[in-house]
Each structure stands twice: as structure tokens, then as C-alpha cells.
Amino acid sequence: MERFKSLEQSERDLISAMNFLGQALQELSKDKPTAKAAEQCSTHFVNYMQAVETNISNQISYLSQAATGREHEGSAYGSQKVLDMARHRMEHSRSRLKELERQRLIQWQEVRMSQPQQPPQPPPPPAYKSEPLDFGDSQDVVQILDEINHY
Numbered sequence: 001m002e003r004f005k006s007l008e009q010s011e012r013d014l015i016s017a018m019n020f021l022g023q024a025l026q027e028l029s030k031d032k033p034t035a036k037a038a039e040q041c042s043t044h045f046v047n048y049m050q051a052v053e054t055n056i057s058n059q060i061s062y063l064s065q066a067a068t069g070r071e072h073e074g075s076a077y078g079s080q081k082v083l084d085m086a087r088h089r090m091e092h093s094r095s096r097l098k099e100l101e102r103q104r105l106i107q108w109q110e111v112r113m114s115q116p117q118q119p120p121q122p123p124p125p126p127a128y129k130s131e132p133l134d135f136g137d138s139q140d141v142v143q144i145l146d147e148i149n150h151y
Contacts, residue, residue, distance in 0.1 A: 003059065003062070006055055006058075006059065007055075007059065009055065010051075010052050010055045010056060010059075013048045013051050013052045013055075014048070014049075014052050016044075016048050017044075017045050017048035017049050017052065020041045020042075020044040020045040020048065021041070021045045023037075023041040024038050024041035024042045024045060027041060
């Protein structure tokens with residue numbers, strides 16, 4: 001909203017500058033122009049045009065920052081990008097931990113198969129803390145392990 005107000009102010013300043021330019025030209029077109037009046041109108045014209053130029057330059061700078069994806073006033077792009085990357089890293093870490101847990105169980109089963117038959121023992125707990133992995137129905141896992149142990 002502030003950006004629009006700033007543009008509206010530039011529009012009003014531009015109109016004022018054009019009015020002063022008209023007055024300066026009117027003064028100069030007289031048979032006996034007054035240098036002081038023409039100079040004052042010219043000075044006001046230049047001042048208004050400098051204000052318009054400054055404001056428009058600021059607007060262009062803001063828009064170029066917004067268009068290139070750089071952080072700017074009112075932008076959540078940078079924060080959103082950081083959040084998305086953090087979520088991506090977290091999902092990658094979870095998938096890697098699941099894969100490591102799966103490999104650990106496979107190795108444990110191979111060790112169990114190479115040892116003489118002993119009463120079943122649960123696999124050693126993981127060396128890290130994580131959320132429990134979902135392997136489906138626990139009865140299915142027990143049945144699969146029993147079938148592997150029978151061979």
C-alpha cells in the first residue's frame with residue numbers, strides 16, 4: 001500500500017513540475033519576461049523532477065529486487081526457501097536412517113544365520129535415537145523372521 005501511495009505522490013509531483021514548466025514558458029513568452037519569475041518557476045520544476053526521479057528510481061530498485069528473488073521489504077521468499085531446504089534435508093536424513101536400519105537388520109539376520117541355533121534374541125537396539133520404523137504388521141515380521149531361521 002505504501003508503494004502505491006509513493007507512486008501517487010510521484011504523479012502529483014510530476015503534475016506540479018509540469019505546471020511550473022508551463023509557468024516558466026509563459027513567463028519567457030512575454031514581451032518583457034521577468035528573469036526572477038522564470039528562474040523561480042524553473043527551480044521549482046527542477047526540484048519536483050528530482051523528487052520524481054528519486055522516487056521512481058527507488059520503485060525500480062525495489063521491483064528489480066523482487067523480480068530476481070532477492071529478499072526485499074515484505075518478502076518471505078528467503079525464509080520460505082530456507083524452510084523448504086531444511087525440510088528437504090530432514091526428509092533425506094529420515095530416508096537415509098531408514099536405509100541404514102534396514103541394512104543393520106539384514107546384517108543381524110546374516111550373523112544369526114551363520115551362528116549355531118540358539119534361542120531367538122531381539123536385534124540389538126540402534127546406536128541412534130529415531131522414530132520407530134514402520135515395517136507393517138509386527139506378526140508379519142515375526143513370521144518372516146521365523147521362516148528365515150528355519151532355513
